[in-house]
Amino acid sequence: MTKRSLEERLKQGTVIAGEGYLFELERRGYLQAGSFVPEVALDNPETLKAVYRDYMKAGSDVVLAFTYNAHREKMRIIGKEDLLEPLNRNAIKLAKEVAKEHPVEEALVAGNISNTNIFNPEDQESKDKVRAMFNEMVSWCKDEDVDYINGETFYYHEEALIALEEIKKYDLPAVITLGLMGENILRDGYTVEESCKILEDNGALVVGMNCFRGPDTMQPYLEKIRESVDGYVGALPIPYRTTEENPTFFNLPDGGCSCHLPTETTFPTSLDPLYHNRYELAEWAKKAHSIGVNYIGLCCGASPAMLRAVAEAVGIETINSKYSPDMHKHFLFGEDETLQEHITEYKTKA
Template sequence: MNFLEKMKNQVLIGDGAIGTLLYSYGTDTCFEELNLSAPEQIQGIHQAYLHAGADLIQTNSYAANYLKLKRYGLEDSVKEINSAAVKLARSSIQEHQAYVLGTIGGVRGLTPLAIPLDEIKRNFREQLYCLLLEGVDGLLLETFYDLEELETVLSIARKETDIPIIAQVSLQEIAILQNGMLINDAIKRLEANRADVVGVNCRLGPHHMLETLSSVELPQHAFLSVYPNASLPAYIDGTIQYKEGEDYFRKSAQSFLKQGVRLLGGCCGTTPGHIKAFADEVKHAVPILEKQVTNRKKPKIERMTIKRTNTPLETLVQEKRTIIVELDPPKKLSTAKFFEGARALKDAGVDAITLADNSLATPRIANEALAHIIQKETNVRPLVHLSCRDRNLIGLQSHLMGLHTLGLHDILAITGDPARVGNFPGASSVFDLSSFELIEMIKQFNEGISPSGSELGENAVFSVGAAFNPHVKALDKAVIRLERKIKAGADYFVSQPVFSVTQLLEIHEATKHLSTPIFIGMMPLISSKNAEYLHNEVPGIKITQIIRDRMAKAVNPIQAEKEGLLITKELIDASLELFQGIYLVTPFLRYQLTTELTNYIKRKDRQKEHHYVKSIHH
């Protein structure tokens, strides 16, 4: 008899956490690798849950897939680790009437497009086959925040096997998925995709799990499951800890029964004590067949409509020549020269001033503060760079909310240079997100929804630029990255500075099929040392030998600066026929150089227009 037959007439008990239990023992490494290096420890955990009353135990394989094992250099051990996981679980139940669930965890997080579905499918299939070959009694698909991912892997699993499948989503908000879908609708979709048991696990404790389940109808053909967390985690003395709360779990057990739960287990922070509390309370309970459902409807959204006061850059650059100039925030508290430069660039007629976000991991005055002042005092559009390096997901969301509140709607989303290249090489690089995920997150803001799925109350109107590094061995691969960023929602691209006419032509040829505009980058060199440093030490910049030789021939700083301007003007002459958008980088706050280049571009365009008008008259 499989466990689905038993579930028709009784409530079954699942096990609790494995990873957080191992963490509480002092293990802080790849938990799944312990199947090979410390099998007795994993077996001991299985035995503890079985003695506590668990009817189903899960294999220690939650993250035993290629993508997650790769973080530890274990990507070639997928089969070995999963096979060991099943064997350990199977050997643990020999003296118990229990079942083994092959566990597979979700891969996508709060920004689903970061990992393409094709990659998800390959990743999932490999682990699935390993578990099925060892003969599990069922599959537990758990902690899936992205419903598309769960439906995709569920359909694959169902085509490969007839064994029972448990499919569980995870929520950031009560009763709502991160895509804004109500949990009741998601449960119905999973049931329609032939999941045998459907439910919720992780993130929420019993209180919010019960509130979530109150809006869930009893499935017509599947059973309902829930695996709550022990509590909210706390960070104490350098470790993450959860409240014990075993008596609290016991008291909540009957409430879960009233919501129609047939499979009751635990997730993060739960221990054999929590599972025993559940088992003692509901082991012989009779499942309910009817329940009162709280009719939770998607709230009618009345978001405020925010209108931009200027044309988005991606639209502007398709209408006319558009010049954006980077003016780096100062490294010191003095801002006089910076604002002097901003006013000079405004007078030169630039379309936007871009402000880097601690470029090269070097602390500077916060760019959003300077951007707000520039916008207010000079009426020049600021383009604020936003790096993933310095802020976690919480900080990024807060920062975006702040930019929206300040009316700063133009953002360049970048991953950021690692901290080790800057003034504080020991500082932590956060990188919760990559630039792909940040772009997607910003676009979700434009829909009025936070990454957790909650309402923001207003639709943001961000225009999102993305970085383009053409200084790679294979330009076609760089273009593939651009295509991925377009899919994530990038509105336009800003390239690293280019120092070769030949490269300009190659970039144009490689990207001409893209409808997303590109601002081609240029930076005037100021000396031979400057050129050599940029070429040899700065990531993402390459300068041809010809250009470096030209700079080396300049005998003094004045001549070097003139030569640098001449080189840039030659590049501008070539680029004006190829790109509508020009991105000028100001070296060392020498704004006189970029104002001169701005005037040069405008003069060249006027001459071209004059010749065009003259040719018409003739």
């Protein structure tokens, strides 16, 4: 089967986008929390390929090259600017290798650029640096022949617009998603729906939101975006129970914690008790899908099993759906007639 483009897939149905590599690789012990630089693309390439593969088999239509935070500023902070280009190119090459393994249709491969954390709307020099950072990363993506660019987690509208402009210079499709902090407005004063409309008008194929917020505190803004734009809308929340009082995962409290945390809040390494379960995430996916969100996934903290539940909730059978939960034959909770009755009766006391 000829590999369809992102736009072709969107026209024909929902696209599932698996993210969450950052936290997943930190959990597995291959990435440092704090700096959060994806050195794994060079240090442990087989581990990165395994993570790519797990998310693809869980339903992702795209293998997103893991270059989030692999920009010049982050590499400067850790003193490894000389590894910037090799890291970016290798992350893409590994993604392309895994994408070809898909047994039904070769997965898409997306390049990735993201918030730089140096953008300052009052400083032209910072804007020029940001533009140069995006340009070099997108140029490597073009060289490596990615299918599109995913620009994500922008909390300044203007930075997102600069990213889009640099992507368009290379004639690549763009997915642009915004990270909305607790102010409920982008840091340069735009609402997310205003920003998404401008980004769409300037050529983004998909616009929407990712990261920072869980389903409950992202969904109201997704509805506003869907009402404001004509094209495709993307949504990739974190899988944590954010609330109106604490709308992002940066300041989520854990009232049950009995130990001293090394950070002021649970972010980023003590969020474990605050997860949504996969069924809650599946219910959110149905809700998002019902309002016309076309590009659906999960972000930091998501596991492949969570992504699979999201994909299945919108009617997609994944490669690994054969491993989806089925309690029929469980020794205690199963209903198979061959199970031992004296054991299954014990389930109320277990």
